Amino acid sequence: MNAPDKLKRTANGLDLERIRADFPILKLKVNGKPLVFLDNAASSQMPQPVIDRWVRYQTTQHSNIHRAVHHLSEVATAEYEVARKKLQAFINAKEDREVIFTTGTTDAINLVAHGYGRKFIGRDDEIVLTTLEHHSNIVPWQMVAEEKGAKIRVVPVNDRGELIHEEYLKLLGPRTKIVCVGHVSNALGTINPIREMIQAAHAKGIPVLVDGAQAVPHMKLDMQALDCDFYAFSGHKMFGPTGIGILYGKAAWLEKMNPFKGGGDMILSVTFEKTTYNAIPYKFEAGTPNIAGTIALAAALDYLSGIGMERIAAYEHELVAYAHEALATVPGLRFIGTAQEKAGVVSFVLEGVHPHDMGTVLDYEGIAIRTGHHCAQPVMERFGVPATARASLALYNTRAEVDALVQGLHKVREMFA
Numbered sequence: 001m002n003a004p005d006k007l008k009r010t011a012n013g014l015d016l017e018r019i020r021a022d023f024p025i026l027k028l029k030v031n032g033k034p035l036v037f038l039d040n041a042a043s044s045q046m047p048q049p050v051i052d053r054w055v056r057y058q059t060t061q062h063s064n065i066h067r068a069v070h071h072l073s074e075v076a077t078a079e080y081e082v083a084r085k086k087l088q089a090f091i092n093a094k095e096d097r098e099v100i101f102t103t104g105t106t107d108a109i110n111l112v113a114h115g116y117g118r119k120f121i122g123r124d125d126e127i128v129l130t131t132l133e134h135h136s137n138i139v140p141w142q143m144v145a146e147e148k149g150a151k152i153r154v155v156p157v158n159d160r161g162e163l164i165h166e167e168y169l170k171l172l173g174p175r176t177k178i179v180c181v182g183h184v185s186n187a188l189g190t191i192n193p194i195r196e197m198i199q200a201a202h203a204k205g206i207p208v209l210v211d212g213a214q215a216v217p218h219m220k221l222d223m224q225a226l227d228c229d230f231y232a233f234s235g236h237k238m239f240g241p242t243g244i245g246i247l248y249g250k251a252a253w254l255e256k257m258n259p260f261k262g263g264g265d266m267i268l269s270v271t272f273e274k275t276t277y278n279a280i281p282y283k284f285e286a287g288t289p290n291i292a293g294t295i296a297l298a299a300a301l302d303y304l305s306g307i308g309m310e311r312i313a314a315y316e317h318e319l320v321a322y323a324h325e326a327l328a329t330v331p332g333l334r335f336i337g338t339a340q341e342k343a344g345v346v347s348f349v350l351e352g353v354h355p356h357d358m359g360t361v362l363d364y365e366g367i368a369i370r371t372g373h374h375c376a377q378p379v380m381e382r383f384g385v386p387a388t389a390r391a392s393l394a395l396y397n398t399r400a401e402v403d404a405l406v407q408g409l410h411k412v413r414e415m416f417a
């Protein structure tokens, strides 16, 4: 049965057929089969309103921003700043100047590693990371640690892939200068208890950076309630385009930090003797930004908000639970990551089959999953596997698509197991 045949309204009233119709790429056939796109943690697809907004910007509003007095420059600047305000509202930041446009999560974390780390971290200081981090929340901190003579401390996980809270608390000491933790693990789907982690760090005066790349598309966020110091995410994982991302930072920190990149727009005045930096957020937005991407991302926020993040979270929660149930029926399948709280991701291995072979056979069936280490090699090492297969779900995925994956895995077994 084709995936869309089994579509119906979900219990909380989401009209999946209509939602799927918003995403033109979902009509594709791959290898003659309807596309079943289960690689959303890597990059999700764009709905028509986001594509339309991008085209409208390019065809009627494009100009460089913050620079000229002519009509198009004023329009583009205004739209860019409207996008900032929409992002502020979407994550409930206190002020719009706490929203910095970057090229993605990686860029946002590097901004903090360089802007905060190189200024506030010194010899023998400690940076607390977790076993679950994506490489982009490890490597920038290693670079700072190496340069400054600081140490990396790592929070371990239990066999379900959950951070061990008591071990985390033990790592928070007088030399800890920052805690950097993912909100949701891209390799396992674990939702980390970041609220408790932030409270524990703040009780000792330690700031916290949250890598939210895998959380933002799946749940409602509230920066003020969370009280984190930094929060990083990417547009292309939340129905927006590539090349645009966000760093949320508390104004008090951003004001104290050094700029990460130098160039146009981030200055107030330049002489060969001295440069005076612009106010935040512009201090961190050197050069011509991704104006079209920013404006299209704002359209993605409108799209998500139009459906409602609570409804999206409820539907996806149900779908992830269904995926676990359905996949558990495949003989020889072992889940990697069975945390109580999960979002978006199901990671597994199949006895006697290399994940890459699994991915290739599933591709013949039009099913896109990710296989490999998912840029989280320490997680693979912890679970003693070189790679996993990862199905990552988005709002537009259905139970029928999960069933198609299960069917595909039976074919894989017939061929290899």
Ligand SMILES: Cc1ncc(COP(=O)(O)O)c(C=O)c1O
Pocket (backbone or CB within 6 Å): 041, 042, 103, 104, 105, 106, 107, 134, 136, 137, 182, 184, 185, 186, 211, 213, 214, 234, 245
């Ligand atoms: C948890 C996590 N952090 C960071 C990143 C990096 O995001 P980007 O490549 O958009 O910078 C990813 C991408 O997969 C991710 O899953």
